[in-house]
Structures are given as structure tokens and as C-alpha cells.
Amino acid sequence: MAAKMALAWIRRDLRLSDHAVLSEATASADQTAVLFVFETNILDSLEPDDRRVSFIRKSLVEVDEGLRRAGSRLIVRIGDPLVIVPEVARQLGADTVYAGRDFEPYAIERDADAGCLLSRDGIRFEQPLDHVIQGADELFNQTGEPFRVFTPYSKAWLARYQPEMAAERAVDLTKLVPAEQIEGLSEPWDWVDIGFVENDLWVQPGESGAKRQFRHFLPAIESYATLRDFPALEATSGLSVHLRFGTLSIRECVREAVARLPHSQKWLSELIWREFYSMILGQFPHVVESTFQPAYRELEWPGDPAHFDAWKEGRTGYPIVDAAMRCLNATGWMHNRLRMVVASFLTKDLLLDWRLGEAYFAQKLLDFELASNNGGWQWAASTGVDAQPYFRIFNPLLQSKKFDPDGVFIRRWCPELASLKNEWIHCPSEAPMFNQMDAGCEIGVHYPAPIVRHAEQKERAVALLSRG
Numbered sequence: 001m002a003a004k005m006a007l008a009w010i011r012r013d014l015r016l017s018d019h020a021v022l023s024e025a026t027a028s029a030d031q032t033a034v035l036f037v038f039e040t041n042i043l044d045s046l047e048p049d050d051r052r053v054s055f056i057r058k059s060l061v062e063v064d065e066g067l068r069r070a071g072s073r074l075i076v077r078i079g080d081p082l083v084i085v086p087e088v089a090r091q092l093g094a095d096t097v098y099a100g101r102d103f104e105p106y107a108i109e110r111d112a113d114a115g116c117l118l119s120r121d122g123i124r125f126e127q128p129l130d131h132v133i134q135g136a137d138e139l140f141n142q143t144g145e146p147f148r149v150f151t152p153y154s155k156a157w158l159a160r161y162q163p164e165m166a167a168e169r170a171v172d173l174t175k176l177v178p179a180e181q182i183e184g185l186s187e188p189w190d191w192v193d194i195g196f197v198e199n200d201l202w203v204q205p206g207e208s209g210a211k212r213q214f215r216h217f218l219p220a221i222e223s224y225a226t227l228r229d230f231p232a233l234e235a236t237s238g239l240s241v242h243l244r245f246g247t248l249s250i251r252e253c254v255r256e257a258v259a260r261l262p263h264s265q266k267w268l269s270e271l272i273w274r275e276f277y278s279m280i281l282g283q284f285p286h287v288v289e290s291t292f293q294p295a296y297r298e299l300e301w302p303g304d305p306a307h308f309d310a311w312k313e314g315r316t317g318y319p320i321v322d323a324a325m326r327c328l329n330a331t332g333w334m335h336n337r338l339r340m341v342v343a344s345f346l347t348k349d350l351l352l353d354w355r356l357g358e359a360y361f362a363q364k365l366l367d368f369e370l371a372s373n374n375g376g377w378q379w380a381a382s383t384g385v386d387a388q389p390y391f392r393i394f395n396p397l398l399q400s401k402k403f404d405p406d407g408v409f410i411r412r413w414c415p416e417l418a419s420l421k422n423e424w425i426h427c428p429s430e431a432p433m434f435n436q437m438d439a440g441c442e443i444g445v446h447y448p449a450p451i452v453r454h455a456e457q458k459e460r461a462v463a464l465l466s467r468g
């Protein structure tokens, strides 16, 4: 009897250990080949120095090295996965293609099409769950409806959780197809071949980078609940990009968090937020285009479009907002507290449509994840599922004083403010002229005056959103 051949198509699972797809493929077939497709319909819309592509390519180099150590190699192709995946499967003589389940609307459609095309060739398409612990179609409330509020979702998530859900999915690397058997199936995938240039990253990519970062974070998991809101500290895990691209297994995160309960409760809860937003996207795909709450669908945001550039470039005159945006622009990263602050500022102080901010984050964030980004933006705009009530509006000044009391983060990213005394660092425009001169930072010359007044805009925002 001919040997059974499997093709493992990796997408947001760019690692070789604790891997549902590779585990199932290597357990069920005699030989498994591993494929990654640089999908041009996604890549074509990105800038040539996009950091995500750098992260992906560098992580794939590590996957390839790991496969070569095991006697195999990675097959890489560039183009349309709906053409490439069936073609490679046919060339290999694969019986089954395995790929992790994905709840993004684009991915659902692509995978449904891939399944149809493969079935025409008599090839099965299997989609194990790898990216989350409990999938978007697994957890419902008592009336069988999807949850719309986080707390009951989280309780149900924890009640349904079984250790097997997070058990390691071991990969049998002895079952990989030998490299010489698939030599001609890959194409060159150097920077020039994929049409991108290498970019600097603030995180170490690949599974090795993920493991290192996780080991670094674990001893701090206990202080996470108290320190996580201070952007000047390194008190959060910094793992979001690894979870996004699957260079780290979510099962490993959950196993370690559960083993450390109750001290790790807050961190585990953030992992459940991630699953909550993934479920919301899977169950309510309209959130990609529109507000979750129907009452706000027709809402027109009356802000001044010129303010959007000031927000993007970090020159609103609100130091905490400006520091956060400059950090995002320079690194592709922003601390969670600051994501909430700048999102609230764009929507409730500048009265601009959350979709503008969402799209800007999607362009800049290294850890951009459609579900969490959309969820976070709609939360801040008060238009989303279980969102911030519209009348509770962040005061950027108070947020700044509370979470960056000595202005350490502000000084790091707004060097023109560095010499201001703590008293004025959060609101430099209120500093007397001699203090401004003394610090070498004249408002209107070296740093902008606030582009809006928070107290006035807050009233406008409440009036606008109360109509919903």
C-alpha cells in the first residue's frame, strides 16, 4: 500500500513544537510536508518595509532550520493559496491537507474555497483548532446564543475548561518527508523574491524568541495585576506578536498560567479576552465594517479631519497621547493602557470615527490582530460589545498623571519635554513661560498647544453618543 502523505499548511502557527496541525498530520500520515504561502493578495497592500513581513520571514527561517535538522525542509511559495495549496498537494500526492482553524472572515472564505478545490482532487482538508483554546463556535450561553458580555463568557470559558484543551500537541519529527523528496517544490523566498526589505524588530522573532520572552516574563506573572498599567515599566508579557503569528503556543501560555493560579488570574483573564474577541469576530463578522451595537450604525463623527494627522504624528499637545503615538510609529508597539488612552482620545476628544484609528493601528502594529484590534477600538468608542459606557470618558491628563506619574514614558518619546519639571510634564501648555524657557521647550514653538480642550470635547462626545 502507498505511504500516506500529509501536507501541513502553516499560517498563524509558525513554530514546530506543541503544534496541533503538525501533531495531527504526523500522527495520521506516514510522511508530512510543511508549506507556507506568502499570500500576495494580503502582501500587495503592505508597505515594502512592513515589520510584520520581517517578523514572518525571520520566523520562517527558524522553522526551515528546525525542519532541516530533522532531515526535511520548508516548502515556501509566493502567490494565491487557492492555486498553490491544491497544486502542491497534488504534486506531493497528499491524501490530506491540514491547516489551523481561523475565525477571520477572509480566512473562513479562503479555507472554505480551499476545502472545495481540494475535495475535487479527492484530497481531504482538516482544520484542527490551534490558535485559541476554545473556538468561536464552541461556547454559548444557556439559551444557545453567543455571549455578548465578557464576564459571563469568561466564567463559562473557565467552567468548560479542561486541562486536555491545553495539553501539549506533540509533533513526531521523524515522520517528516525527506528534503530531497521535495526539493523542487519550494521557490526562492529571499527579501527580494517576496518584494520586501528587512526591518528592525523590537522583539526576537521565531519560536526561540517567543520562548525566551515567555521565560523572561513568567517570574513577573504575580506582579502583573498591580504593574501592568504603567507603560514605563516592562510589566506585561510582550507576547502578543508571538501569539498573533503562533511562534508561541496558546496552550503553553494557558498551561503555565493555570499552574500559577490564583497569582496569574489577571494574566489568564487577558488571554480569555483574546478568545472573547476572536469569538465575537467569528460570530458577528459585521463588526469588521460596522459597529457591534446597531444603534450607532448611522452615527456620523463630527471631528475635524485635520486633527487625524496630528493624532497620527504625535503632535496633539497632550504628551501622553503624543508619546504613545510616536512609540507606535517608531517601533510598531504600544502598551495596552496607552492603546486605550489614544483610542479614547481619537473618538471622544477628537470626535473622529474609530475606523480611522483602527485602520491606522492595523497598518502600524506588529501584533495587529483583526479581532482584538476591532474589539479594542469599538470598546474605546463605546460602539462595541461590552464596551466602555459612553459617559465614562478617559481624561488624558488624569490617565497621564496616574499611569506615568513621573513622566518617564513621556520623556522617552517626547524628548523636547524632557527637561520640564514633573509638575508640568503632563500639561506643558499650563507651565508658566519662565518654566517653559527654563526647560528649553516653548509651547507653540518646540511643542504644540493642545489641539482641543478636553472638558469641551467631553460634553460634545456625551451628547453625540447619548443619541445612540
Ligand SMILES: Cc1cc2nc3c(=O)[nH]c(=O)nc-3n(C[C@H](O)[C@H](O)[C@H](O)COP(=O)(O)OP(=O)(O)OC[C@H]3O[C@@H](n4cnc5c(N)ncnc54)[C@H](O)[C@@H]3O)c2cc1C
Pocket (backbone or CB within 6 Å): 228, 236, 237, 238, 239, 240, 241, 243, 244, 267, 270, 271, 273, 274, 275, 277, 334, 335, 336, 337, 339, 340, 343, 361, 365, 367, 368, 369, 370, 372, 373, 374, 375, 376, 377, 380
Ligand atoms: C484600541 C486597542 C487595539 C488593540 N489592538 C490589538 C491588536 O491588534 N492585537 C493584539 O494582540 N492586541 C490588541 N489589543 C489588546 C492589547 O492592547 C494587547 O494585546 C497588549 O497590549 C499586548 O501586550 P502584551 O503581549 O504585553 O499583553 P499582556 O498584557 O501580557 O497580555 C497577554 C496576552 O493577552 C492578550 N490580550 C491582552 N489584552 C488583551 C485585550 N484587551 N484584548 C485582546 N487580547 C488581549 C494578548 O494576546 C496578550 O499578548 C488592543 C487593545 C486596544 C485598546
